[in-house]
Amino acid sequence: MMKTIKFNEPFLAGNELKYLKDVFRQDHFYGNGKYTRLCAEFIRKKLSVENVLITDSCTSALEIAALLMRETGQEQEIILPSYTFSSTASAFARAGFKLVFAEIDPKTMMMDVRDVREKFTQNTAAVVVVHYGGYCAEVNEFRALCDANEVYLVEDAAQAFNCFLNNKALGTIGDFGCFSFHETKNVHAGLSGALIIKDNSFVNRATYIWERGTNRQDVLKGLANKYSWVEIGGSFYPTELQTAFLYAQLEALERNIEERKVIYDEYKIGLAPLKLAGVVYYPEFHVDYKSNYHAFFVVFNSESKADQVREFLRARNVHAYIGYIPLHSSPVGLKMGYEINSLPITEKYSKRVLRLPLHNKLTLTQVAGIVDLIKGCI
Structure with a gap:
């Protein structure tokens, strides 16, 4: 009988323990420190983007994007594939969006732009496209469709970190790009993720949401003298132990x-x-x-x-x-x-x-x- 072949075995780059020991020397564990910054800077350079938030999961990245797009009191719909992981839908359902599921193209197992076009209504706020298995959805067609209808495009690129179409990184074509560094992905931190934000006007709000809804970063930068609750947020960033592990992986x-x-x-x-x-x-x-x-x-x-x-x-x-x-x-x-x-x-x-x-x-x-x-x- 053949030796057991697992579906997935987590990748190890080699420097994980070295950087974890450095976290102990730094004596800073809770997050948003040296290795969080190093990971964000690595991703900025690798993907040629300006705004990166390292998150504790792709789910959290999706949830931040949903909160940024949500207009309280308005009926808002998002169009997304039914053939995806539950987080793609849950993040938006939790924020109060109506979910409109669209068909896949069986040639790609990814969302069919023709069916999406038919499902637009006056309440459509965004299209969420999922890149499946290291392949690329028809993201440029979705970008054009969203631009024509003045709605957001979100890329669930959980499985597509370091994929490029015409030298443009997946996750950077939409208004928001969400990545996963879960143990089952190519590179990982056990559990972690990242959010790419195209529009600079969203960055401050996104940071508040990321920081449990507070203006903590403004206080640390001297831009505000009072620590206050300014957004509905959550505990969305990873510990330094996770990002130290992730940085070793990114290097490889x-x-x-x-x-x-x-x-x-x-x-x-x-x-x-x-x-x-x-x-x-x-x-x-x-x-x-x-x-x-x-x-x-x-x-x-x-x-x-x-x-x-x-x-x-x-x-x-x-x-x-x-x-x-x-x-x-x-x-x-x-x-x-x-x-x-x-x-x-x-x-x-x-x-x-x-x-x-x-x-x-x-x-x-x-x-x-x-x-x-x-x-x-x-």
């Missing part, structure tokens, strides 16, 4: 991607005959796109085939998983008035997705073995 970013690309390419070459035969499908990258190779997923030609292969792999100690259970047909989505057949394309294709193990500890021999198992099962 390019090595991380190079290693993952080799694994991704092995899957792509090995499964090409099944794609040619129409048994599975997986997207291709555009020539003007640089991926972070976060995931390798296949879409089978039937739900039963996807289940069969997943169970076959599991019986042989290979952990492969489905993508997302659509939010519109989840218990919360049904309470909101959606029905299972509200988004038939999403419902159909989400059941055919299988994400294969992809992490830096995976060997090419193991990848070849997984490919052989899939071929043998089919």
